[in-house]
Amino acid sequence: MRIAIVGCGQLSRMMALAGLPLGIQFSFIHDDKSQNRDCVQGLGIIEYSPDKIKSTNSYDTKAIAQLYQALGQPDCISVEKEQVDLALLQALADFCPIYPCVAAIKACQHRGEEKQLLTDLAIPTSPYFYNNGAKQAVQTLGYPVMAKSCTEGYDGKNQWLIKTPSDAVQFDKLQIEDYIIEKFIEFDKEISLISVRSQSGQIKHYSLTENHHQQGMLTHSIAPALNIPDSVKLQAQHYMESLLNQLEYVGILAIEFFVVGDSLMVNELAPRVHNSGHWTQLGSITCQFENHIRALAGLNLGSTEQIAVTGMFNLIGTKQPPFDALTQNSKLYWYNKAPKAKRKLGHINFIAENQQLVKQQMIQLADANLSLTVHH
Amino acid sequence: MRIAIVGCGQLSRMMALAGLPLGIQFSFIHDDKSQNRDCVQGLGIIEYSPDKIKSTNSYDTKAIAQLYQALGQPDCISVEKEQVDLALLQALADFCPIYPCVAAIKACQHRGEEKQLLTDLAIPTSPYFYNNGAKQAVQTLGYPVMAKSCTEGYDGKNQWLIKTPSDAVQFDKLQIEDYIIEKFIEFDKEISLISVRSQSGQIKHYSLTENHHQQGMLTHSIAPALNIPDSVKLQAQHYMESLLNQLEYVGILAIEFFVVGDSLMVNELAPRVHNSGHWTQLGSITCQFENHIRALAGLNLGSTEQIAVTGMFNLIGTKQPPFDALTQNSKLYWYNKAPKAKRKLGHINFIAENQQLVKQQMIQLADANLSLTVHH
Numbered sequence: 211m212r213i214a215i216v217g218c219g220q221l222s223r224m225m226a227l228a229g230l231p232l233g234i235q236f237s238f239i240h241d242d243k244s245q246n247r248d249c250v251q252g253l254g255i256i257e258y259s260p261d262k263i264k265s266t267n268s269y270d271t272k273a274i275a276q277l278y279q280a281l282g283q284p285d286c287i288s289v290e291k292e293q294v295d296l297a298l299l300q301a302l303a304d305f306c307p308i309y310p311c312v313a314a315i316k317a318c319q320h321r322g323e324e325k326q327l328l329t330d331l332a333i334p335t336s337p338y339f340y341n342n343g344a345k346q347a348v349q350t351l352g353y354p355v356m357a358k359s360c361t362e363g364y365d366g367k368n369q370w371l372i373k374t375p376s377d378a379v380q381f382d383k384l385q386i387e388d389y390i391i392e393k394f395i396e397f398d399k400e401i402s403l404i405s406v407r408s409q410s411g412q413i414k415h416y417s418l419t420e421n422h423h424q425q426g427m428l429t430h431s432i433a434p435a436l437n438i439p440d441s442v443k444l445q446a447q448h449y450m451e452s453l454l455n456q457l458e459y460v461g462i463l464a465i466e467f468f469v470v471g472d473s474l475m476v477n478e479l480a481p482r483v484h485n486s487g488h489w490t491q492l493g494s495i496t497c498q499f500e501n502h503i504r505a506l507a508g509l510n511l512g513s514t515e516q517i518a519v520t521g522m523f524n525l526i527g528t529k530q531p532p533f534d535a536l537t538q539n540s541k542l543y544w545y546n547k548a549p550k551a552k553r554k555l556g557h558i559n560f561i562a563e564n565q566q567l568v569k570q571q572m573i574q575l576a577d578a579n580l581s582l583t584v585h586h
Numbered sequence: 587m588r589i590a591i592v593g594c595g596q597l598s599r600m601m602a603l604a605g606l607p608l609g610i611q612f613s614f615i616h617d618d619k620s621q622n623r624d625c626v627q628g629l630g631i632i633e634y635s636p637d638k639i640k641s642t643n644s645y646d647t648k649a650i651a652q653l654y655q656a657l658g659q660p661d662c663i664s665v666e667k668e669q670v671d672l673a674l675l676q677a678l679a680d681f682c683p684i685y686p687c688v689a690a691i692k693a694c695q696h697r698g699e700e701k702q703l704l705t706d707l708a709i710p711t712s713p714y715f716y717n718n719g720a721k722q723a724v725q726t727l728g729y730p731v732m733a734k735s736c737t738e739g740y741d742g743k744n745q746w747l748i749k750t751p752s753d754a755v756q757f758d759k760l761q762i763e764d765y766i767i768e769k770f771i772e773f774d775k776e777i778s779l780i781s782v783r784s785q786s787g788q789i790k791h792y793s794l795t796e797n798h799h800q801q802g803m804l805t806h807s808i809a810p811a812l813n814i815p816d817s818v819k820l821q822a823q824h825y826m827e828s829l830l831n832q833l834e835y836v837g838i839l840a841i842e843f844f845v846v847g848d849s850l851m852v853n854e855l856a857p858r859v860h861n862s863g864h865w866t867q868l869g870s871i872t873c874q875f876e877n878h879i880r881a882l883a884g885l886n887l888g889s890t891e892q893i894a895v896t897g898m899f900n901l902i903g904t905k906q907p908p909f910d911a912l913t914q915n916s917k918l919y920w921y922n923k924a925p926k927a928k929r930k931l932g933h934i935n936f937i938a939e940n941q942q943l944v945k946q947q948m949i950q951l952a953d954a955n956l957s958l959t960v961h962h
Contacts, residue, residue, distance in 0.1 A: 211907075224607075227603065227606060230603060231600075231603055231917075231918075231919050231920070232909075232918050232920055233907045233918075233920030233921070233922055233932070252628060252629070252630070414914075492871075495868075495915070496914075496917075500917075504912070509909050510913055512914055512917070513914040513915055531608065531609045533608075533883065533884075533885050536880070536885050536886045536888075537886055538887060538888055539871070539888075539889055541607075541876075541888065542607075542608050542609075544607070544608055544609030545609070546609055556609070561871070
């Protein structure tokens with residue numbers, strides 16, 4: 211069996227490393243020539259996606275057939291990111307299934323469509339306006355609001371916090387195309403739920419994870435999230451199941467939530483394995499990467515049971531694999547990327563007896579300067 | 587960091603798959619042209635070992651230097667089997683450390699030397715004679731005895747059970763060179779202990795594992811082994827520590843024991859990751875493969891704590907990866923080898939609430955005909 215993945219980053223790397231032990235082979239579609247492919251070097255076939263025909267902005271059928279051959283005729287194709295060219299996926303869908311399906315990726319790759327989907331399913335999300343000008347939006351939403359590019363944002367990029375009328379004027383002057391403006395949510399906590407749906411419709415949830423960001427980038431996660439009532443957990447799982455079933459989803463889906471009091475509000479969706487699920491590599495019987503692969507391959511899903519309280523610490527800008535930081539209860543995952551400030555270059559997972567001890571270890575890692583982003 | 591391993595089989599494969607996530611790169615020395623290299627294809631550099639100079643039975647210095655370069659100048663070299671050419675290792679030792687050291691591999695690759703080492707350390711093993719003729723040996727040992735080639739035996743090959751005077755005459759007629767004859771032990775159970783020693787001398791033990799063989803081949807293991815008194819466990823760990831420290835060992839060492847009543851007798855040693863330790867991939871915080879790599883790389887060892895009762899079922903002669911056999915509590919490891927009867931082609935690990943349930947699942951796997959060797 212062979213699985214192809216669009217993208218050559220660390221998520222593709224970790225999917226392949228989870229699937230290779232099962233005897234599954236991998237191919238990677240290098241769809242972004244500005245991106246380095248060091249992460250997946252040696253783990254399978256790497257092929258550039260063909261150029262689009264300029265006049266029609268579509269793909270030549272022959273070129274797609276050649277790509278499919280060059281990829282080693284994969285049994286299915288998946289993605290490591292939502293920002294992929296849907297026309298490419300649609301063209302490849304003539305040759306093998308795409309998991310999750312193109313419609314699911316489409317719904318998650320555009321913040322406007324994502325908001326609409328959530329609204330249709332009665333899943334709470336912050337009130338928003340689409341392409342309506344900041345001046346207009348704040349009349350209903352008040353200050354502060356967040357403006358976000360519909361398609362360009364990740365790791366906090368292409369987002370604008372608008373706190374004052376002059377911020378609003380400034381934003382409107384930028385003439386951003388395709389954006390939403392949403393009410394800024396004063397949340398108590400950011401959590402995420404990572405779940406997986408098999409081809410037969412079986413669903414498994416991981417524990418809720420508490421996430422901490424700095425400048426829009428995830429710095430660390432703790433699972434399970436502390437002080438979340440069971441009712442909230444069940445609510446999150448219910449929202450997840452609505453989405454997975456509505457989208458006839460196959461694979462891992464991540465939902466980021468804001469916790470406000472005892473209620474949840476969806477921040478965003480990711481139709482793929484997710485940074486806030488990296489802890490599952492150590493803390494769960496089956497990690498998110500293996501379960502994504504199992505779902506794609508039509509296998510029974512693996513148990514998502516958690517084995518211990520787990521922390522995940524992103525190595526952001528860390529120049530070398532920090533081997534000295536490894537303890538008997540921690541594991542290192544290094545991505546083989548060229549070091550650069552503010553770049554995620556690896557992560558450390560560790561288990562501990564309770565969340566308090568996990569937090570202490572986070573502080574130690576930060577103090578050891580393993581990340582350019584030090585946070586207490 | 588780069589690690590080179592002598593051998594291109596499934597153990598090399600699983601060491602690489604355990605080390606790649608840490609950003610460590612791998613090279614493999616293909617020292618046996620009759621062996622296929624499918625197991626490690628794509629996981630690193632593969633280089634043939636140079637031919638020996640016929641007149642001196644040694645290696646040309648230039649050829650060894652070229653090999654070391656071609657391997658990508660590894661930081662250290664290890665082995666996936668004890669039957670490696672010591673002259674090759676000794677020549678490579680001029681370029682980087684060999685782990686475990688050549689003396690340790692030498693001691694374990696020859697049954698006569700192994701017996702001597704055990705005797706020197708007062709570690710019980712069955713009484714034996716070296717190259718002394720079966721007729722002579724049975725005068726002291728009585729019947730039955732086992733004759734074993736000193737260097738050629740694995741998976742029950744090159745072993746002869748001698749039950750009668752005519753068997754003894756038959757064996758002596760074979761004119762085997764370099765063998766031992768040992769008393770046949772009527773054991774209650776076969777168990778093994780897998781342990782790891784770091785460069786700084788730290789030692790960690792995995793749980794004792796109960797092993798089941800058929801025709802000399804391991805078919806399945808259960809960990810922890812049932813009904814082993816703590817005193818026996820401590821005794822096994824004590825023997826292990828004597829050996830590890832005596833040999834200044836770095837990496838994983840496996841000891842196979844016979845349990846006879848409340849006492850232990852060493853069956854054999856393996857200076858490498860071992861089939862009876864495969865269960866650690868699912869059942870332990872850190873698997874034997876990762877801990878071997880951590881030891882080689884000079885890192886802190888990972889926890890060997892067991893997370894659940896675990897079974898390991900060898901897929902012997904199974905033609906296809908048995909994806910249908912996967913349950914939520916099991917994992918498949920497939921080696922990508924060409925299928926052949928009596929060949930180990932993969933294994934399944936699974937966890938269960940207790941040893942009884944593990945045994946039931948073993949029987950189900952055997953009934954599903956996943957192995958040519960069916961055992962109840």
